[in-house]
Amino acid sequence: MIDHLLTIVTFLPLAGAVVLLLWRGAPDNSARSAAMLTTVVTFIVSLSVLGKFERADAAFQMVERATWVKSIGLQYLVGVDGVSLWMVLLTTFLFPLSVLASWTVEKNVRLYMASMLVLETAVIGSFVALDLLLFFVFFEALLVPMYLIIGGWGGERRIYAAIKFFLYTMAGSAFLLVGILFLFSRSAGPVGHGTFDIQQLMSVAGSLPASTARWLFLAFFVAFAVKVPLFPLHTWLPEAHTEAPTAGSVLLAGVLLKVGAYGLIRFNLLLFPEASKYFAPAVSILAVIGIIYGAVVALIQTDIKRLVAYSSVSHLGFVVLGIFAFTNQGVTGGILQMVNHGLSTGALFLLVGMVYERTHTRDLGRMGGLAVVMPWLTGAFLFAVFSSVGLPGLNNFVGEFLVILGSFAVNRWFGALAAVAVVLAAIYLLWSYQRMAYGPIHEEHSGLPDVNLREVLVLAPVLSLLLVFGVFPKLLTDRIDPTAKAVVAHVSPDHLTDVGAGAVIQANGAAP
């Protein structure tokens, strides 16, 4: 049993979904409770993955391998390293909160909860798969439940948003599929038989001519850049975020976008190191544009959900900038920001949902003064705002600083321009908070209630982590750092890739 930990974590939610789908006529509350139970148990099991994880080991751990379709070399192959470990935990952490936050969903509860659970399996599967085709199956599978959640339980323009989300990401995936099949066709020679195993494919990809590797890099890159999303491939995101129900937005921002960034690290960097290096300046420029662009566009949004959505474009730019700096600090910072953004933006969307359930508007112009009637809810909001603004002591600061530091070592302008977004973030987030919470209160909002117990249970865990990971980021980075170091060494073996004092001393070959 313990040998199949990752499989259990991956498929537990699916099992729950199957039960729900078969259980016709389940009362709404039973469906909710069943989903809650499933996600909580999944989270607890995932904690034992964390417990078993060897922090200093950069190799894949808890690997499970089984032949699936022998004729085409398709395997069931899963495992975790310092990147996917945290992605899995972020996912299993955010799902129970999202289910609890969805208690107010009244329409087709059973189907809604089943979709959530299928989504969880697909997301976790994407993070643990070490076989390209297996990854692709999960990667595509997660579109369907998300499409259903947005299209079935979303806002007014939900159909448009859902279709746009689906087609946009599908279009990206088409390139990915071509790239995967091409690699598979080339693997027959060197490996002896065709394979999708990424560790074996690394040597296959290494033997390709540089130009071929670059084309393949681009095919993979497009698929993941859409998902991240990287400027200018981001326009599906504001629509999808705005129209999705609360939990949909939380999971979209919290974990789905991370699949894109994760794909860049896992596949682009590992399979095509030379091409990654070759395209790094271009990718970094897109990331920097995205960082500033997302922030500037967020400045004048009046719909609070759109505003947070554009802030995601900006924050995910930080992630990509850090990763493509190929310095120890940059890559670790980028991965750290994947976790931090999931928590902070997840919290913001949860809070936006709670405010919406009370005021029935997302229009900041129609709010105001809410801090008077709901001091705790707005207080929690302000806490999440300052986390997102990058206040030192809260989670985002350390990651942002590491990214700026790591990219600074490569190009001063990248780091400096990225820092500008820190000012812009303060403007758009504080302004939106002010329009929501400060000033005179609207007549019709004067009797609104503050947080209830269920909402406290949703918010308390995530808000606590914003503080915990701000004060003790080593809880995360100690397990990220070895993997990041390995990634950097793989891509950029012949450069100074560490800006810390220890490294400087090593490079000079002198004792301190």
Add this chain to the structure above:
Amino acid sequence: MSASGSLWLIPALPLLGAAINLLIGKRLGRSAGILATALVVASFVVSVAVVGSLLALGAEERIHTQHLFEWIRVGGFSVGADLRLDALSAVMILVVTGIGSLIHLYAIGYMHGDPRYGRFFAYLNLFVSFMLVLVLGENLLLLYVGWEGVGLCSYLLIGFWFEKTENANAAKKAFVTTRIGDTAMMIGLALLVLRFGTLDFSVIFGSAAGTLTKGAATTIALLLFAGAVGKSAQVPLHVWLPDAMAGPTPVSALIHAATMVTAGVYLVLRMHVIFEISGVALTVVAITGLVTMLFAGTCAFGQDDIKRVLAYSTVSQLGYMFMAAGMRAYSIALFMLVAHAFYKALMFLGAGSVMHGMHEETDMKRMGGLIRKMPVTGVTFIVGALALAGVFPLSGFFAKDEILEVASSTGRPWMYVLGTVGALVSALYMGRLVFLTFFGRARSEEAEHAHESSLVMTIPLIVLAVGAAVAGILDTSTDGLISRFVEPVVGSVPEGAAGIARSAVVTISLSLAVVGLFVTWVVYASGKIDWLALRVRMQPAQRVLEHGWYVDNYYSALLVTPGKAAAAWLAYVFDAKVVDGVVNGIGAAVRALARSGRRLQTGLVRTYALAFLAGAICLLVYVGFRL
């Protein structure tokens, strides 16, 4: 517990108070304020004890450090949560906890009856805690934690009465304006890491001389100074401080006069090694201080709101401190910081007492003759004003006098001349404030019926007045007590070219102070001049000064409005029409292609046959040419 082992208590005690009051402050009622005050006092007591143990050491060994835990470790880059107490931070923690205690005590009375009483003290405690982290941090990143943390508390407290939109605006303006400087500072930190591989003071100070070129030092120093300019409200980032007066008055006294705004001065002092390698950066510091000092002094003269006079006066006085630091007279900058903390906190609390007695009125035109109604407030306020104006033997006299003395010997005579002009300006705005508020006849119903405040408010006034009066003994010359105490950290005041004799400097600045006070007495209190008529005649000039030379309007016209337009264009035109337009265009094109594709599939075998034939011919032609 050993002295260095108890350093963590100093910021932890107020932090505990903040946590308690944030969670259950509402239930504590009036004890919330008492609890908060007690914890700051406790922090003060611990501070006194550890500073005492520091004094027991030899001058060169006066450093306590405490390692709490490793905060960040990524690759070879590591940052510890480490505290450092040396002479410089010792002076700072005594000011922060000492003055902080008095202001907390005062606030028990001042905030009485406020519906968010507990929350107010939670924020105030949190501020003290962050301020202590700022000055006790052993590396720049921990300093930055405090730096941003006090900014957060400043935001929360300026907007404490957030129901009024203007208060909320002022809070946001303060945070955003200072964050511009903070971000430059963060880039400076990144540069430092690239050079030193660490942000630890001990490493940077030890190896700066051999590591940094002049150019690199200048870049880093100026980036750090940008942070100081924001936090300490120097030109051109001074615009947030006058608006910050929207916060409750104890906040103005603690954060926007005595402590947070002096953090920039502390930063320059702390990092003076790098500023000195640059040299140019020091000149920039001195000139920024000088310009700010004069500019804000004139603005202070044009204000009618008693708190705004004090706000501009603070900006101006901070300018003096930067001027001193820029002339490498670091210990004098620190001494002025201490003296200013006393007399400016005193005057802000005095202004709060006046507002309390007059139903929250802040317009000096509606005051007058208050010294008869509120004698304690009046007398203590006058002590503070005379100290600021530099009247012998009050604390401000020594501070200003030493700065001018150093200025006269820098070889830049214009700095001395303009510094002396500044002394006159200070006397003018201070005299105007005092005579308009406390002398002459009562000019409103409220002024007629003003009443003195309760003891919990007047006791801090008296203590601060004593401090403002006698703090001069801390540094009666450029080789005084504070100067000698901090010398191991910041060096001694440089002996420049022989300047003007000290006696001449003293005589000139003292006479100008007296002249300034006398002139304002004649105009505003002697009854011989109809100052209201004079004011009408001088209106254009008065307007310019009242609006702070319209700097806000320029920023709004040059930055805010075009910025908003650009953002709107990006969002509504570029993003919606161009970026998304291309996406939807591709979608539409695919649909159109599919439609025409559908038309191809007519189901008529004839058409297919025709197409087949055409294809075959093409193939044949192609193959034919290849052969």
